[in-house]
Amino acid sequence: MLATTIHAPFDVRLSEVPDPTIDQPTDAIVRIVAGCICGSDLWSYRGENNITAGQRIGHEHVGVVEAVGSAVRTVKPGDFVVTPFMISDGSCPNCQAGMHSVCKNGGFVSNLPADGGQGQFARVPQADGTLVATPEMPDRSLIPSLLTLSDVMGTGWHAAVSARVRPGHTVVVVGDGAVGLSGVLAAARMGAEKVVALSRHEPRQRIAREFGATHVIAERGDAAEAAVLELTDGVGADAVLECVGTGQSMATAFAVARPGAMVGFVGVPHGVDVPIRTMFSKNVGLAGGVAPVRAYLPELMADVLSGAINPGLVFDQELPLADVAEGYQSMHERRAIKTLLWP
């Protein structure tokens, strides 16, 4: 089959790789209907994460089950499924506590002998714990939104859960990538009264507003902080979603948080120094991490199928899988927010 491989910084290719097979009785093989490129794939693309030349890349997909191992009970060939980017067995103590992203028998698909989503097929381990099937074959128009549930929408939701967004809150979202935009949608869906998106890019601002942002602040750094304080009578935000993972974004998140607030963080931290003395003096907490998107999938899938949310709007580029290299390049150059790949 064909799948995406990375060979060096800025060098991704569609390559011929072995077809996946059922290796364990808990495996499933999924024929990929749609995959996509994640902002976190760009860390490897840019050479900021170590890679092994020729390794597979990608971790988000939806598809149709082709085959299942003998132990699989909850999905069957023909089911349309969403595959979370973290494999989980659903039964370990961490899964039972809703922390599927720290499953004792799972892990990140790219670190396992599994397959990511930028290809034609994928072997999915722990199929019963990991995969969630739709009740029936979804209309093609719903596929982008369902695809976001494999990562970005669940990750934005986790930022909002971690920041303990409540109805009536003023919520600031730092980061206008697909995850940040999903965080805007999550905060609005949870009943936040004011949702403030920090974004200086007009196409992203527009999606933020479609997702429920009541305010958009184009400033950065001190000016962004001042703008949030002005919006909140000098108090700061009740909850802050940090959806980037850099030192600057984390500093902004803490600066705009009101005393007693939580910062929910989901951006993979790169060069972040946590301002512990500020946390202490302002009583601002920090929670989050690798999102247990599997935990949120049933609720978010119902919202997508009912039309209550339309997170698929984050895809502003759709390409055939053969053009995956162009997909990476356009996301790297910020010409695209997020790129969907049709195999």
Next chain:
Amino acid sequence: MLATTIHAPFDVRLSEVPDPTIDQPTDAIVRIVAGCICGSDLWSYRGENNITAGQRIGHEHVGVVEAVGSAVRTVKPGDFVVTPFMISDGSCPNCQAGMHSVCKNGGFVSNLPADGGQGQFARVPQADGTLVATPEMPDRSLIPSLLTLSDVMGTGWHAAVSARVRPGHTVVVVGDGAVGLSGVLAAARMGAEKVVALSRHEPRQRIAREFGATHVIAERGDAAEAAVLELTDGVGADAVLECVGTGQSMATAFAVARPGAMVGFVGVPHGVDVPIRTMFSKNVGLAGGVAPVRAYLPELMADVLSGAINPGLVFDQELPLADVAEGYQSMHERRAIKTLLWP
């Protein structure tokens, strides 16, 4: 009047200082019935915090109101009051949100032109917002427990609130000082099923058990981590109270926390590097800070007066105020857990 002053590391004295006066209509003058020495006073005593030679020190007391300014409505001369270590007006947006320790018109008593508790009298600013009176004059036997509500018991409670302790939880408390022991009591009072105290000092272990610790672990570092994991079937604690503030104590706190847990921290951070990558991969959050003890005072005062809790057990030394220097020395040398001073 007489009050405690600090002149250099290891040099505290009882000195003649001006009597406090009503400077603002919102002030009260309190005749101190009991004061005490805080573990955080030891940072200055040891020369680890900067001081100005001759400055006042101390921030915990209970007493009887002597006089009030013209604007004070909620306390009157003759009332027995607990004075939180942070002044708060009770009406600013932070106070209204329960974050009295970040009051926009208050602050730490030692940083304000106010008086701490290691003296004969204290001027208390923002008396209406800050002071909480008992319904009647308490029995002398209750005074130590009431005194803990000015700081350590409220601070231990805040650690447990920040760590989101729930009934049935397994809670680990890092730190066996007065705050850590108060954290044990808080976790037990909140319904934790297992309360694990990390302590290698027999007198502190005994108080921890009296406060509801179900397990005491004398090991430190990796061995302590292993012991907690063994106790929790390899999963870790549901909530961790970090009541020290050093790099080592914070590292232990994160090491014993289960995925999805919160670390509640109340030890003033000194040399702490927050392990952001561990937080991210394990989804362990961090919250806490300067405790809003005023927010917890009504509930905790009712618990003390009813006998439901007896946090005054943390005082294992009582001295006349004249012996304040011996009080500091014995706490510094860990001969005393916490020293009560009778003026």
